[in-house]
Amino acid sequence: DADSNASAAVLATRLDSGNTTISFTFGDLSRISRVIFTPLEHESDTGKAFLAFERRLPILGVHAGLRRDCGSTLARVGEPISIDQELVTYTFEGAINNYPSPDVEDNNVNYLAGVREIGVRSEYTDGRDMPRLLIQSIEFEGPLYESWPPTSHTSLFIKSPNEDDPSTYAREIITHFASRAFRRPVTREEADSIYLTWKATYAESGDFVQAIKDALLVTLTSPQFMFLIETSDSPKAEKLGEFELASKISYFLWNTSPDVELLDLAASKQLERSLDAQVDRMIADARFEDFATEFATQWLSLEKVDVVEVDHKKYPALHYHAKAHLRQEPIATVKYLIENNMPLSQLIQSDFIVANDVVADYYGLAEKSDSGLRFAPIHHDQKHLGGVLSQTAILAGLSNGSESNPIKRGAWLARKIIAEPPEDPPPNVPDLEAETAALPLRARLELHRNQPGCAKCHAGIDPWGMPFEVFDAGGYLKQEPKLDASSTLPDGTSVQDLDALKDYLAHDRIDRVAFSFLKHLASYAVGRSLSYNELVLLEEKGVELRKEGYRMKDMVRWVIKSDLFMEK
Secondary structure, eight states: OOOTTOOOOOOOOOOOSSOOOOOOOOSSGGGOOOOOOOOOOTTSHHHHHHHHHHHOOOEEEEEEEEEETTEEEEEEOSOOEEOOSSOOOOOOOOOGGGSOOOOOOTTOSSTTTTOEEEEEEEOOOSSOOOOOOOOOOOOOOOSOOSSSSOHHHHTTSOOOTTTTOHHHHHHHHHHHHHHHHHTSOOOHHHHHHHHHHHHHHHHHHOOHHHHHHHHHHHHHTSHHHHSOOOOOSSSSOOBOOHHHHHHHHHHHHTSSOOOHHHHHHHHTTOTGGGHHHHHHHHHHSTTHHHHHHHHHHHHHTTHHHHHOOOOTTTOTTOOHHHHHHHHHHHHHHHHHHHHTTOBTHHHHSOSEEEEOHHHHHHTTOGGGOOOTTSOEEEEOOOTTOSSGGGOHHHHHHTBOSSSBOHHHHHHHIIIIISOOOOOOOOTTOOOHHHHOTTSOHHHHHHHHHTSTTTHHHHHTTHHHHGGGGGBOTTSOBOOOTTOOOOEEOTTSOEESSHHHHHHHHHHTTHHHHHHHHHHHHHHHHHTSOOOHHHHHHHHHHGGGGGGGTOBHHHHHHHHHHSHHHHBO
16 A cells, blocks of 8 residues: 555454445545455464354443442442343343432532443453444333232231231231241240230231331341350250251351251251252252352451552552452352362362453463353363462462562461461561561571571471462462472472472372361351360361262261261
8 A cells, every 4th residue: 555654454254145235434435445355264363263252242231320420330230141142131130229329419510420320331351352232222120029019028928817817917927927037936935925016016006017017126136036046955965956957057058048948858857868969959059159258268368368459560460350350269169169079189289270251361361261250160281270279369368469478378378278277476576578678588587487486386387388489479470580489398398389289288188188178167167166176076087088089069068967067
């Protein structure tokens, strides 16, 4: 082209067979000098890239909030959905009370400030090219009730032939509601006590509904609702009752009250003998996500990555959007391993990661992921990836946001992965950074260990932390040619780096890793610290699971069936 400032634009598209009429619009049409049509071979690089692009499905998300003077505050409505290539109606539901109400000020010159907004958008993942959304129409409907009166009303004001008899009907409502709230059949004495509240309010006001509200308020502030109460007849250990078991297993695996199926089994005294099937059902249920989130966060100390101040000059890719998704990676990993009953060794060392497009892109595996925002297993050939020890949420959380910290990482591994926690440090021990930043790390650690009272603790910390030095504070492999991450572990085993440490833990120390997992799992299940005798029981009996490879759903099932869980 004679024009030295001319540029070329490339567009790849799929054309139907037969004659096709094509028109072009490009601002000033005189600027288009020529158009070239070139068939693409499927096996060419461009053809492969186009086919990959074509397979991608945009992710549709709906958000609601308010327009502000300085922008918008939008919160997600429901979960984003990968859309079809055809025009389809998608429904997003949310409780309007969960979003701010319009707040328009008459004297505000910005007449849009405070107006409720609904945002419909193609959700951002990792910046890759995505097909565009075509939104034909948007319909907002609310309040949405599938029936009238709504379920929230009929679940309280139950159908009864005694609706014309206020006293009898009130007793029926109270008995029905209290049995649900207490997660067991309510006793006559409990129902009578709650009924007295209804009776007093009704006698004073004559308002049946208000009297019921007062009675339900008493129910929801009672210890029987607020706490999981296990009754005992003696100081000795006793077996859980069926309804107690229903509540305990439900709050363990779902973080919520038992459903109708659990309560029905408890009522027929069939729950204990149905535990295997119920554990499978509960783990397959969407509510198991709450267990995975809470347990993994507590066990692996994921809250640390929430508060670390990342040095964005050094780690620009570790921005708030990426960090939020990377924090979910350990949770998704634990959930996937339990759901699929995979060996515990996969938690330490595996040839796959559980990631979505954002996480995969952070690890340089974007071309292997097409799951959008959904976490799914991705197989890789990068030895340093796989297992929780090399996940960015762990590594970044155990740093200062700028530099790696082998002491924090070593102490974390000792406490969380092998259950050999170091002793608490003595008071007034100076920070590692305050001693001398000019010396190599090993020399600085040596000086730190020479502080009075430090050597014993650090003997159980530093050897575990040094192999982590292959990773920086952003969770990336350090690019240092003479990096020394070797370590002699407390039992005398030498490892050269984190890969070797993973191999050691996944094989030589898998019994100890299993004990640590059982310890943290059982403590979470019963909601308290374990006694010495209980820890001994886990250590001695837990090895029964070794012959099957310490499969993780089996380990959950084993904890539930143990006396530790089944007794009170």
